Amino acid sequence: MIEVRNAGFEVRGRKLLENVSFSVNPGEFWAIVGANGAGKSTLIKLLSAEHSVTTGSVHFHDRELRKYKLKELARKRAVLSQKNNITLSFTTQEIVLMGRYPFYDADPTQRDLAIVDMCLKKVGIGHLKGRLYPTLSGGEQQRVQLARALAQVWEIDNGLLLLDEPTTGMDLLHQYETFQLAKELTRKNFAVIAVIHDLNQALQYADRVLMLKNGHMHAIGLPENVLTEQAIQEAFGLPVQIIQPEMTPYPVIVPQVAPVSYHLP
Amino acid sequence: MLTETVNERETTKAETFQKHILPSSMGKMVWILGSILLACVIFAACTGALSISVSELWQIVAFKLGWISEMQVEEQKSIVFWIIRLPRVCLAVLIGAGLGIAGASLQGLFRNPIADATLIGVTSGASLFAVFVIMLNVKYFGMLNELAGAYSISFVAFVGAACTTLLVYQLSKLTGDGGVTTLLLCGIAINAFVGAMTGLMTYLADDAQLRSITFWNLGSLGGANWTSVMAVGPFVAISIFFMPYLSKALNLLVLGESQAASLGVNMKSLKQKVIILATMGVGASVAVAGTIGFVGLVVPHIIRTLFGPNHRTLIIGSALSGAIVLTLADTLSRTIVAPSELPIGILTAMLGTPFFIYILWEQKRKRL
Numbered sequence: 001m002i003e004v005r006n007a008g009f010e011v012r013g014r015k016l017l018e019n020v021s022f023s024v025n026p027g028e029f030w031a032i033v034g035a036n037g038a039g040k041s042t043l044i045k046l047l048s049a050e051h052s053v054t055t056g057s058v059h060f061h062d063r064e065l066r067k068y069k070l071k072e073l074a075r076k077r078a079v080l081s082q083k084n085n086i087t088l089s090f091t092t093q094e095i096v097l098m099g100r101y102p103f104y105d106a107d108p109t110q111r112d113l114a115i116v117d118m119c120l121k122k123v124g125i126g127h128l129k130g131r132l133y134p135t136l137s138g139g140e141q142q143r144v145q146l147a148r149a150l151a152q153v154w155e156i157d158n159g160l161l162l163l164d165e166p167t168t169g170m171d172l173l174h175q176y177e178t179f180q181l182a183k184e185l186t187r188k189n190f191a192v193i194a195v196i197h198d199l200n201q202a203l204q205y206a207d208r209v210l211m212l213k214n215g216h217m218h219a220i221g222l223p224e225n226v227l228t229e230q231a232i233q234e235a236f237g238l239p240v241q242i243i244q245p246e247m248t249p250y251p252v253i254v255p256q257v258a259p260v261s262y263h264l265p
Numbered sequence: 266m267l268t269e270t271v272n273e274r275e276t277t278k279a280e281t282f283q284k285h286i287l288p289s290s291m292g293k294m295v296w297i298l299g300s301i302l303l304a305c306v307i308f309a310a311c312t313g314a315l316s317i318s319v320s321e322l323w324q325i326v327a328f329k330l331g332w333i334s335e336m337q338v339e340e341q342k343s344i345v346f347w348i349i350r351l352p353r354v355c356l357a358v359l360i361g362a363g364l365g366i367a368g369a370s371l372q373g374l375f376r377n378p379i380a381d382a383t384l385i386g387v388t389s390g391a392s393l394f395a396v397f398v399i400m401l402n403v404k405y406f407g408m409l410n411e412l413a414g415a416y417s418i419s420f421v422a423f424v425g426a427a428c429t430t431l432l433v434y435q436l437s438k439l440t441g442d443g444g445v446t447t448l449l450l451c452g453i454a455i456n457a458f459v460g461a462m463t464g465l466m467t468y469l470a471d472d473a474q475l476r477s478i479t480f481w482n483l484g485s486l487g488g489a490n491w492t493s494v495m496a497v498g499p500f501v502a503i504s505i506f507f508m509p510y511l512s513k514a515l516n517l518l519v520l521g522e523s524q525a526a527s528l529g530v531n532m533k534s535l536k537q538k539v540i541i542l543a544t545m546g547v548g549a550s551v552a553v554a555g556t557i558g559f560v561g562l563v564v565p566h567i568i569r570t571l572f573g574p575n576h577r578t579l580i581i582g583s584a585l586s587g588a589i590v591l592t593l594a595d596t597l598s599r600t601i602v603a604p605s606e607l608p609i610g611i612l613t614a615m616l617g618t619p620f621f622i623y624i625l626w627e628q629k630r631k632r633l
Contacts, residue, residue, distance in 0.1 A: 050523050074529030081527075086519055088574035093287065098520065101513050102529045113285035130288070148520075152528065 001026050001158060001191045002047060002065075006056035009042055016042045017215045020056075024208075026158045029186045030193045031206035031223070035236050038212040040195045041082065044164045047193060048079040060160075074102035077160035078152035082168065084145045089132040092144050096120055099151030115154050119147040122181060124174065138169035146178060153190065161185065163194040167201075179205040203227050204250045211235050227253065290572040291581070298585035302358070305589050309354045309596040314603055315345050322346070353489035356497065357595040358588040360486070360554055363501040363546030365587020366508050368561030369568070369579050373515035374539045375449055381561040382547040384452045385540060389459040390429025391422040391551040392482060396466045398422075399477050418481070419496065419552040426548035429459060434540060444522065448536070483608030484555035486595050497549045504546035505584055511538055512576035519574075557610050559617040560587055563624075570624055590617075 003023040009016050017039045024030055032040050045051045046058060049065050058065040061076070068076075078099065086095070096119060100112040108116075120126045123143045128136065133144060146166060153159035161182070167175040175198075182192045183205055196202045202209055202223060209226040211219040213235045219226040232240045232253065239256040311317045317325070321338045325346050328336040336343070368381045375384070382388055398421045433455045437448040467478055514535050517525040522532055547561070568582035591609075594616070598609045 045523075048527055050526060070526060070531050071529040074527065077527075079524065079527035081521070081524055084520065084524070088519055088569070090516075090519065090574055091288070094516075094575060095520075097287065098517055098528065101517060108287060110285050113287055117285060 001061060001160060002193075003059040004047070004056070005059070007046060007053045007058055008055035009039075009046055009051060010054050015215055017046070018055075020212075020217055022208075022210055022217075022220055024160075024191050024193060026189045026191050027186050028191055028207045029182055029205060030191070031196045031202035031209045032193065032212065033196055033199060033202055033209060033227075033235075034212035034218070037214075038235070039215040040212055041164055042215075043212070044079070044081075044162050044193070044195060048077070048162050049073055050079075061158075071102060074152070076156060077162065078149040079162045080145055080149040080164060080166055082164045084141060086133050086141075089134055091129070092120070092125065092131050092133055092136070093129045095133050095144055096147045096151050099148040102152065103155075115151050116147075119151040119154060122150060123147045124177060139171055139174060142166070142169050143174060143178075146181075150181075157189065159185075159190050161190060161192045161194075163192065165195050165197060167196075167198075175201070199227055199232065199253050200250075203253065224251070289575075289578070291578050294568075294572045294578055294582050295585070298582060298589065302585055302589050302592070305592045305596075306354055306358065309357070309592045310346065310350050312596050312600055313345075313350060314600075315342060317342050317346060317350075348490075352491045352494050353486055353595065353599075354592060355494045356486055356489040356553065357592045359494065359497050359501045360550040360557070361560060361588035361591025362505060362584040363497070363550045363587070364557065364561040364591070365564045365583035365585075366504055366580055367543035367547045368587075369565040369576070369583035370508055370511065370515065370539050371543055371561075372565055373518060373576055373579070374536065375445055376518060377449065378566065379562070380449070382543060383456065383558075383561075384449060385543070386429035386433045386452055386455050386459065387426045387544050387547045388551055388556050389456045389463070391426040391548060392556060393429070393459045393463045393466075394425025395422040395481055395555075396463050396470075396478050397425075399474055399481065400466055400470060419493070422552040423548045426551055427544055429455060430540060430544045430548075434537075445532075445536070480608060481555045482610070484557040484610035485598070485606065485608050486554050487599075487606055488553065493553045497553055500545045500549035504542045507538075508542050508580050509577065511535065511542075512580055515539075515576040515580075555608075555610065557591070557613055559613045559621075560590055563617045563621045564590060566621065566624055570628060 001024055005021050007020045008018045020043065022030075032043060034040050042051070046053055047065075049058075049068065049070075052058075052066045060068065060073075093116060096116045097108060097112065099119070100108060100115060104112055117126070117129070120129055123146050125140060125143050125147065128140060128144070133141065136144065146163075149161060149163070153161055163182070166182075167178050170178065179201055182194065186192055186207070196206070206223050208221065209219075209223045210217065211226050211231060218235050219231045227242075229240055229242055232238070241254050241256050242251050243254060244251045307319065307322065311319060311322055317338075321342060324333065324336040324338050325343045327333045328343075329347070364382070367387075371382060371384065372378060372380045374380070395418050398418050433452045434448065436455065437451040440447060440451065467475065470478060514525070514530045517528050517530050518535070520528070526532060550557070564587045565579060565583045568579055568586060572578045572582055590613070594609055594612045598607045598612050601607055601612075
């Protein structure tokens with residue numbers, strides 16, 4: 001569905017990404033992990049066509065990404081970015097309806113409004129439909145944005161969802177629900193690419209993991225092959241231990257941090 | 266899902282029974298503001314040095330349209346209405362609408378509540394060129410007159426508005442990444458420079474010129490006649506007709522530039538369209554009436570507070586209430602110190618400020 005070949009991106013001689021290659025198929029949930037400044041958000045921006053690659057290429061549905069018009073892309077994929085500040089008092093429904101804008105001209109059809117309702121319920125905020133967006137809590141706002149992105153790709157076959165830290169500010173329950181939802185979408189032949197900070201969630205939900213380090217691919221492949229003790233220590237600089245508790249079906253990544261010393265130098 | 270289980274089949278079935286509604290204040294707003302505007306127009310047409318009653322007004326209009334064969338109103342009143350009063354009211358409506366719509370769309374484009382046409386250089390550019398003409402008027406009056414008829418100042422002011430805006434836009438592309446913030450900063454810089462030029466001219470001007478410059482800067486609809494209405498009409502009409510088509514894109518811009526782009530908004534073309542349309546409306550208005558402050562800034566805020574921030578309602582609403590505000594202000598300006606006239610810019614700012622402060626206070630109270 002989306003294929004990245006030797007992609008690189010540089011700004012004023014500073015290489016933010018170099019030699020990144022991978023290929024995402026419909027029905028796959030990809031997690032991008034890495035330390036701060038490793039190039040995760042830059043990669044999402046390249047995939048969403050906000051920036052175009054300086055070297056290499058990105059192909060989307062077998063056509064070069066830069067050859068798409070913005071309007072065309074808007075009907076094929078949705079992007080959820082990190083910062084979503086809205087100060088104007090739009091209602092939740094109006095914000096989510098914005099996800100349907102690429103699909104209607106002047107007035108939304110009944111179908112558009114039905115999709116909005118459905119997406120609101122999907123992320124568990126059906127009851128906030130009439131609330132003003134700025135009055136919501138950070139986590140609730142993030143769920144509204146998720147619903148908006150969802151509404152945009154709802155009817156598309158083989159849609160692509162790009163999520164840059166989708167669970168920022170959400171409570172534990174809704175973090176897991178968001179990943180469940182992403183997983184559910186992949187079963188409908190969607191592809192989901194998400195920047196994920198919590199390695200345990202990546203391990204638990206992702207079909208493939210791409211680990212970045214200083215703009216390079218550090219490791220790529222199945223979660224259990226990528227998220228190894230050694231790789232995590234190399235990419236994040238933190239020693240970890242991967243344990244398999246008896247009660248859970250997934251292994252758990254635990255940081256190995258020395259107890260805090262109370263003796264200040 | 267854990268909290269809300271959605272059974273898709275059930276929901277699609279329910280769709281046929283349940284009608285989905287999007288709460289919108291569009292219809293209500295157009296009705297309310299439309300009737301207020303109509304009332305204001307009638308009031309403005311009736312009020313003045315020579316007062317016309319509503320029934321007389323009805324007769325005058327009906328006679329002209331051929332609905333009644335004779336009228337019992339003095340000829341003089343009919344002439345005053347058709348030649349003096351009506352063009353002036355029309356001009357006020359057009360200019361008010363142009364200023365309101367430009368303010369609403371520019372605030373949307375800049376995602377900044379204090380943006381208005383002054384920021385992209387329309388007003389200051391028009392001022393500079395107008396002042397320039399006023400200064401040169403004595404020497405080269407004849408030459409300019411031939412060029413653009415009796416409307417040399419208007420014509421030149423419009424050219425000035427367009428040129429300055431173009432300069433601001435081109436500079437923003439040269440100096441920055443083309444983002445809206447750069448455009449805003451370039452606007453501020455060019456405004457300061459153009460302001461200084463105007464100041465320099467003012468410094469060199471003699472007493473008579475100073476007086477014309479001051480009055481021009483305060484704005485007035487005193488020069489209204491059918492020719493000026495015809496001159497301004499098309500520009501404002503284009504801006505009113507096409508701006509609503511941009512309202513979806515302006516709504517998306519609320520999500521931020523990159524999110525808007527991912528939803529199909531081409532920032533470059535949106536910026537160009539908004540700036541061209543706003544410059545047309547405001548440039549033409551400034552050209553015939555001088556600089557009228559505060560309408561473009563305050564009116565969109567009022568509409569946003571009353572009818573919500575959706576640009577579909579905001580743009581139409583700002584046009585309508587801009588027209589209302591300017592019609593009323595103009596009526597006041599020509600009656601309050603009759604037979605003389607108070608510059609309208611003074612009135613809009615004087616009445617606008619307390620009202621604006623009240624809105625801010627109201628907003629704060631609502632939030633608490």
